[in-house]
Amino acid sequence: MLQIDNLHATVADNAILKGLSLTINAGEVHAIMGPNGAGKSTLGYTLGGRPGYAVTQGSATFLGQDLLELEPHERAAAGLFLGFQYPVEIPGVSFVQFLREAANSQRKGRGEEPLSGGEFLKLAKEKAALLKMDMDMLKRSVNVGFSGGEKKRAEMVQMGILDPRLAILDETDSGLDIDALRVVGEGINTIMRSPDKAVLLITHYQRLLDVVQPDFVHVLAGGRIVRSGGPDLARQLEEEGYEAVTA
């Protein structure tokens, strides 16, 4: 589904990703762990096409297409979803307005019919319920006045509505209390656990991985994957720390 080969990327002229390679197949859940500043968010932004994140070398192929050639919104329409570590507040634009525009832009990009207002609201209600989020919150401005945990929950509602093929979830578990963590984790399983979908979880904690069990765990340090393994690697990291495991 996604093949990243020798990816190098700079941010504000600083080399952050330095030869990162990673292959994710359909049906798999991967977890990336790594110390702060390792380049985890940079990986997500680079794959998402954020302006200012320049690829200097390497390639990324997503569902047979050159991902790096696509505009950010085209990457989304192609089936890529980026869950933000820090979801952005947009005063004056409601979630409903924004997500309907997003869903229908994606559908248009894929040559599908747009959802009517009624169809969209039904879908939004269903996904909000899945994440145990009050539908009224989706009538408010995007992320404005939301707590950290509510923002992360809202990210997952968006993922449910947009129904991507690959979700890259950047510290979706941070800011969540234990109950919310379970709701979000189970939401990820319901929405993304499927033979034709895949997930890349960026996280620091085993507790999310207890709910969304990864098939592969990677350690990102110094801009590249320095170690890969199975679910046990995450437990080992939690016990021994990044330094010991990557030394």
Place this chain on the structure above:
Amino acid sequence: MNQTVTIPTTRDEAWRYADSAALAAADPGAVDEWRTFKIEPGGTLRHLGEPTTGGIERWRIDVGAGGCYAHFAVLDAGDYARREIEVTLGEGASFEFGGVVLGTGEATREFVTRVIHAEPGAMSKQVVRAVAADRSVANFLGRIEVARDAQQTDAAQNFRAILLNDGATANAKPELEIFADDVKCAHGAAIGALDEAAAFYMAARGVPPEEARALLIRAFIADAFGSIEDTREQETMISQALASYDHARLRAHV
């Protein structure tokens, strides 16, 4: 009686950001022509969406005690469009102003307000939003005067501008002249670019750049019409402003 009208120049404080070439060519008659309105005590008057003449306009409104005046407008046409609004507030009177300046091409467009709190207990609230593209200039010059015995004045003024590209300009010139001591006076001005983080967030969810920009601009200018009570009227003001803007930008880019 024949009176000579002097055309102001940009050396005059109230005209400092004006388009000097347009000023020099201005019709002296238009410069000295005032649209005047008098609101009787307790009366109300509202100007909603009065189109700009595309030139210099001067409005003067005298609001009697307890009266209300509201003015909501969009400046979206004319190489040098200037709407001056001078409002004098009697005791307990109120003035609500929502203005949107849309700049395209080489145009200079500006709102210039002078709010005189002549007597106690009056309220004024001004919200101006500007979006400037190309090499346009968008300005808001807002002067608030509070007379010596105009205690319990509540005056607020807020201006924000978005510059869509390098080369576009916005100027803010708030001026406060306060002679009373029991006065609440809030003012703020900010000029910046379109929120890049919000634009990328929207793109990451599949919203194309033009649509994202439209949503952000809509939300931004909507602030100016937030105190229009009827939501349909509010929506009409926003939609008209956006439609005119799209049209102007399309023309500017052919």
